[in-house]
Every structure is written in structure tokens, then in C-alpha cells.
Amino acid sequence: MPLVFERIDAAPVPPQARQHWVRMRDGVRLATDLYLPEDHATEGERPDGGLPTVLIRLPYDKNSKYVYSDHIAGVFTSCGYAVVVQDVRGKFRSGGRTLPFLREPLDGYDTIEWIVRQPWSDGAVGMFGDSYYGFTQWAAVASEHPALRAIVPRVTTVDFNATVRRWDSETARTGKPVWLEGIEYYAHHWVGNAGYEYEPDRTVRPFIEQYEQVFAAIGARSTWFDLLAPGHTDVLHALGRHPFDARPVPVLHCVGWYDNIGLPNMRDYLALAVRPAWNAVQYLWAGAIDHENYQLDLAPVAPENDHGADEEALKRMMAGYTGPAVEFFEVFLKGTRPASSLARVTWELGHAGWRTAESWPPPGAVEHVLHLGAPADAVRSLPGGTLADEATEGEESVQWAYDPESPVPSAVPDSFAYLQHHPDVADTVARDDVLVFSGPALTSPLDLAGPVTLDLHVSSSAPVFDVFARLLDVAPDGSARMIVRGQTTVRQEPAGDETPIELGHTGYRLRAGHRLALMLASSDYPMYLPASGSTENPWTVSVAKPSTQTLRTGAAAPSRLTVTTAPPMAG
Structure with missing residues (x-):
């Protein structure tokens, strides 16, 4: 029986956004949406000196319902920010080869450089987003563009390769089981510009043949999947400078207690806690959420509370999702609040509400x-x-x-x-x-x-x-x-x-x-x-x-x- 799959192509650009084609240094152009506040509806020079910008760079179609960029942009523009949302290289409308990770530092730098040259920009850029578009923030940190003033990486890690690397060395006694779900991700989202939804035939052995069937049906392969299964490549080595060795940038780490990459996310935070220059400008927000931002207080999720399917549920979820970033950017992008107004650690005690602390674990633990x-x-x-x-x-x-x-x-x-x-x-x-x-x-x-x-x-x-x-x-x-x-x-x-x-x-x-x-x-x-x-x-x-x-x-x-x-x- 032939494999059944669904090809996911780019959704329409929403009317409140204007799409630009931003040129990278190698000539590749990336599809980039600009959202401006209603009272800054034109892209001309601002008499008030311009707007700080929130940049989001992602591979999941900037216009899809799945990433709800229009809703996110609505929150930030209502607070006086320009918002730039971009399909990364090789995904959906953007040109270039479909290959994750490797070009993100350069493309992030070039996109920030484009932003600060626009008449509506005040020269300050912050970045926001989940998972892979949390990684694009760390890649931009590694590029050290001086206009990057703050990042809010959510449910992410600086090294996604580490989540699927089986052994850290040839002589290690312990390693990681093969996270099939994590590696299969690349066979869904990194085959070409489009995305693909399907269910492999789980009865096929050996397991690698399940994906040979998938690629044969689609008529294309995922280069990154081929590198990871059954081998692996070194992502950070390919990036050059490790982000933690770059100039420190204020960071709001957003961790989910139920996130399937919550452990490496927390390791990032703890690794920077022992670097004084970084620790001085890093903050932690940790909540009882999973990778898709479903909440323990609503679990198991009823249809009327499913923000992935219900528009009203998405609107209710948005305040908690973007609120910490809005407060963070008020300090580090706008400068309208002092850093002392931010708790160093804001964390949720599941079934008992939110707490603040000066460090993690909290004092007294x-x-x-x-x-x-x-x-x-x-x-x-x-x-x-x-x-x-x-x-x-x-x-x-x-x-x-x-x-x-x-x-x-x-x-x-x-x-x-x-x-x-x-x-x-x-x-x-x-x-x-x-x-x-x-x-x-x-x-x-x-x-x-x-x-x-x-x-x-x-x-x-x-x-x-x-x-x-x-x-x-x-x-x-x-x-x-x-x-x-x-x-x-x-x-x-x-x-x-x-x-x-x-x-x-x-x-x-x-x-x-x-x-x-x-x-x-x-x-x-x-x-x-x-x-x-x-x-x-x-x-x-x-x-x-x-x-x-x-x-x-x-x-x-x-x-x-x-x-x-x-x-x-x-x-």
C-alpha cells in the first residue's frame, strides 16, 4: 500500500503584514514580513526616531496558523514595536538550500543589518520564539551584531544535535537512547521548502527502511536526516563561534517543566550561571508547560481550551505566552523600566501557582x-x-x-x-x-x-x-x-x-x-x-x-x- 502524505505549503501573507525579500550576503533572498503599529502604518522615516524591532526567524511557514505570527505581532505592535518575521533559508517562500542550522549566524546577522538600515528602525533589535526559532536567536548571538540587544529563547537549546547524539565519546559508558521522534522531525520539516505530514509504516524492519519508503513517496530526501540516522554531525562546530563565547546579551530563558527538551534548555541556563558576564544579564522563566505551550492547569486539554485548534483559546493563551517577553523588552529594548523591576527567576509550582526567586534552585531548596x-x-x-x-x-x-x-x-x-x-x-x-x-x-x-x-x-x-x-x-x-x-x-x-x-x-x-x-x-x-x-x-x-x-x-x-x-x- 503506497504511503499517504500531506504536503504543507505556504499560507497567504496576512493583510496587516508587508512581505519583503531580504538579500543575504551570498545573494539568496529570504521572505520577510514586516508588521508596524497602527499609528506607524507607513514604512517611512519616523519623526520620533523610529521603533525597536522584535525579530522572529523560523522554518515552519511565517504565515501558518501553527506559529500564529500574526497574533504574536499584534501583541508587540500594540506595545510600540516593529515586528519582523522571516522564513529561514530553504523553507517555504525563502530561497537557498534546505539545510538547518549552518547558515543561521550569517543570515541572522544580515537580517539584523537590514532592519537597522530601515527608516522605521531605531537601531535596537530583540529576538523571540520557540524551539528552532529559539536556536536562531543563539545563532544570531554568535554572530555578534551590535544591534542585538536582548533575546527570549523559549523551549529550546543552543545545541539541538546534543539531544539526538547517542554517545558523547567512543569510550563513554552511558549515552542516550535513539530519540526517534526527534530525528524524525527532520524527515517532516527539512525535506524541501514545504513540510510533510505522514505516518511511517511502523511494521517495517529495519527501521531505517521506514524512511526510505517516505522519501521515495515524496520524491525528495532530508539531508539532515541522512546525517543523523544512523550517523551524526556536529552542529556547533559548523557554526564556528559558540554562542556562549560571544559578547553577552540579556537573555530570558523560557523553560517548560514538561518540555521534551527542557533538560538541555536548563543546562544552557546553568552553564551561563557560572560565567559572571553572562550571569549578570540572564533571567529564567520556568512554567508547567510542554513544548507546544499546553499548560498543566488545563491538562488534559478540552477542545475549547486547545489553542492549536480554537481561536478564542489562542487569544487567551497569548497573554501568558508573550507577557514575559514584553516586560523583558521594556527593560532591554525600550529602556522604559529598570532591570531591578525584573525577577531573576520566575517559576511555576505546578498545582500551586507562580513564585519568584533570586536563583535556581530557589533558596531554601x-x-x-x-x-x-x-x-x-x-x-x-x-x-x-x-x-x-x-x-x-x-x-x-x-x-x-x-x-x-x-x-x-x-x-x-x-x-x-x-x-x-x-x-x-x-x-x-x-x-x-x-x-x-x-x-x-x-x-x-x-x-x-x-x-x-x-x-x-x-x-x-x-x-x-x-x-x-x-x-x-x-x-x-x-x-x-x-x-x-x-x-x-x-x-x-x-x-x-x-x-x-x-x-x-x-x-x-x-x-x-x-x-x-x-x-x-x-x-x-x-x-x-x-x-x-x-x-x-x-x-x-x-x-x-x-x-x-x-x-x-x-x-x-x-x-x-x-x-x-x-x-x-x-x-
Whole structure:
């Protein structure tokens, strides 16, 4: 049966925007929309000295409903900004080769240079946007254009390649499972100027052949997908200067607790916190949102609250989405407010509202270690084994199976929009190839405020294996919903003892009567590619091998969960 796909082409330019063709230094022209405030309707020279500009550079069609640039522009123009929105090179209306990352520093510089030469510009530029168009901000920072005064990168990271790089070195004992969803992104959005929607035939083996079918049907390939699957390339090396080595620019990092790249996003913030010049001008906004800006307070999302489908829901969402950037730009683009008016950290405690702090984790937060106990019970459904303050004497162990023909299913069809579904995973926890450990029901709220880490004593019958961990909130009715997650790939050689797993950062209140639980498994498909069960490449292996994992715990082999907690707060 032939593969069915939908080609997504450019939507019409909205009437309130004027499209320009901005020439890059190599002659390629990029499609660029200009939005001006209603009282600055013409593009001529301004008697008041011009307007500061908010620049957005993205690959998802600047005029699509998906990115709602017209709504974003409406917010900023109403606050007295010019707004420039651009299709990046090789995407939708823009010319040039369809290849992500590599030209963004130069193209960002050239676009800013075009802006400051316009009669309506006052010479100050800020940048805004999510995901890839957060990356284009970091690329522009690397280019060091003097007019770039502030950036607001949301749910993004400076190095997207690191999210899909399996091993950081040839000798590393731990690495990352193959994030199929993340690599597949390039086969949807970076095949040519258009985008493509389709569902691969998941029954085809080896897995790489699923995408050969896709490219054959479309009649074109994604160069970047070919570099990543099954190999990889080094994005930052290709960019030249690392953005963190460039001139510091004020940054408002916008992190989502449920964002599937929230961990590398937070790493960016923490990496700059130890660089005094950067730390002096960086700020953190962290909310209980996912990559697509769905909110925990509305999850699972009802149709009337789905901003991806409902126009009124989008309007309601817009204030919280753009509000932090408006305040930030008032300080660093307009200069109408002092920097002291901004909180250094603004963060959401899930189920309990917003907080401010001078640093992250917030002052007063402490680490709390919970030891995995009663492992023989962990193969049963909730509550399973225990999470306790003290390790049991000696050593205990438990085994669980990995069957590549029956992998543990991913919780949602699209982890970028996790909170759209925010599923109860209790049935998954009850599988016999999953372990679960639970703490006691809480008699008072427990506030998580900082990183969550896991240290396991784990081995396998396979030379290479995966471990997937989810921290869960188990309600009194037995439903279990994810708080944070992490995963690792482990090689038996070189030999090691403990296996660390970062589960990311969170701000989350476990309410009275709820309990904390930890789920462990060895697969998560189709979000991640199933392990080969051998040293063979999981992309190209035709028949993967099953394996058995062994977890050791107790005082002699202390497998443990470490959460960062803050004293309960009112609200």
C-alpha cells in the first residue's frame, strides 16, 4: 500500500503584514514580513526616531496558523514595536538550500543589518520564539551584531544535535537512547521548502527502511536526516563561534517543566550561571508547560481550551505566552523600566501557582534522597516496591525483561504536546516488563523545586541496553501521571557500577494523599527506537534481541532517587 502524505505549503501573507525579500550576503533572498503599529502604518522615516524591532526567524511557514505570527505581532505592535518575521533559508517562500542550522549566524546577522538600515528602525533589535526559532536567536548571538540587544529563547537549546547524539565519546559508558521522534522531525520539516505530514509504516524492519519508503513517496530526501540516522554531525562546530563565547546579551530563558527538551534548555541556563558576564544579564522563566505551550492547569486539554485548534483559546493563551517577553523588552529594548523591576527567576509550582526567586534552585531548596527498596514487589502493579529514606541492609535484586517485539508503548503520540493528553499511565506501570517503586501517601504537600536525579546499580544480559525512568504523581484513586522523565543507554563495557540518569528540573506540588512513584522500563516506542539488544546499530538491525535487566539495591548497592524539595508554601 503506497504511503499517504500531506504536503504543507505556504499560507497567504496576512493583510496587516508587508512581505519583503531580504538579500543575504551570498545573494539568496529570504521572505520577510514586516508588521508596524497602527499609528506607524507607513514604512517611512519616523519623526520620533523610529521603533525597536522584535525579530522572529523560523522554518515552519511565517504565515501558518501553527506559529500564529500574526497574533504574536499584534501583541508587540500594540506595545510600540516593529515586528519582523522571516522564513529561514530553504523553507517555504525563502530561497537557498534546505539545510538547518549552518547558515543561521550569517543570515541572522544580515537580517539584523537590514532592519537597522530601515527608516522605521531605531537601531535596537530583540529576538523571540520557540524551539528552532529559539536556536536562531543563539545563532544570531554568535554572530555578534551590535544591534542585538536582548533575546527570549523559549523551549529550546543552543545545541539541538546534543539531544539526538547517542554517545558523547567512543569510550563513554552511558549515552542516550535513539530519540526517534526527534530525528524524525527532520524527515517532516527539512525535506524541501514545504513540510510533510505522514505516518511511517511502523511494521517495517529495519527501521531505517521506514524512511526510505517516505522519501521515495515524496520524491525528495532530508539531508539532515541522512546525517543523523544512523550517523551524526556536529552542529556547533559548523557554526564556528559558540554562542556562549560571544559578547553577552540579556537573555530570558523560557523553560517548560514538561518540555521534551527542557533538560538541555536548563543546562544552557546553568552553564551561563557560572560565567559572571553572562550571569549578570540572564533571567529564567520556568512554567508547567510542554513544548507546544499546553499548560498543566488545563491538562488534559478540552477542545475549547486547545489553542492549536480554537481561536478564542489562542487569544487567551497569548497573554501568558508573550507577557514575559514584553516586560523583558521594556527593560532591554525600550529602556522604559529598570532591570531591578525584573525577577531573576520566575517559576511555576505546578498545582500551586507562580513564585519568584533570586536563583535556581530557589533558596531554601534541599536534596532529599529516597532509596529503592522491596525490589521483589517492584514487578507488581502500584504501589510496587518502596521509596524510603533509609536503604535496607545488604543487597537485593530484581529482574525485568525487554522484548523488542512488544515494547513498552509511549504514553502519548506526540511528546511535544504531552500536556494535551497528560495520560494516566497506571496500566503501563502494571506491565510485567516495568518496575515501579512508591513512597507512602503524603499527609501534607511536598513541593519539588529543582533537579531530579537517579543513581541505579543496573546490568543486562545484553552488551548495550536502555533504561527509561519516569517520576510519577499517584493520586488517591490510583491514577498515575508523569512529573519528569529521563533515559540512558548503557554499555556493559567499559565496566561500571552506578548508572546516573538525569530526569530534569521541575516545580511541582504533590498534594496531600498523593504519593511519589518511580517507573523503570527498557523501551518507550515509538518515541524512542527500540534497542538492538546487541552492539548492532538499532537503525539497521533486522531482528533485535530480547534481554533481561537486573537492578541491585540496598545498602551494599544503593540505587536511589534524589529530588530537590522546598518547604511547603502557601497557595
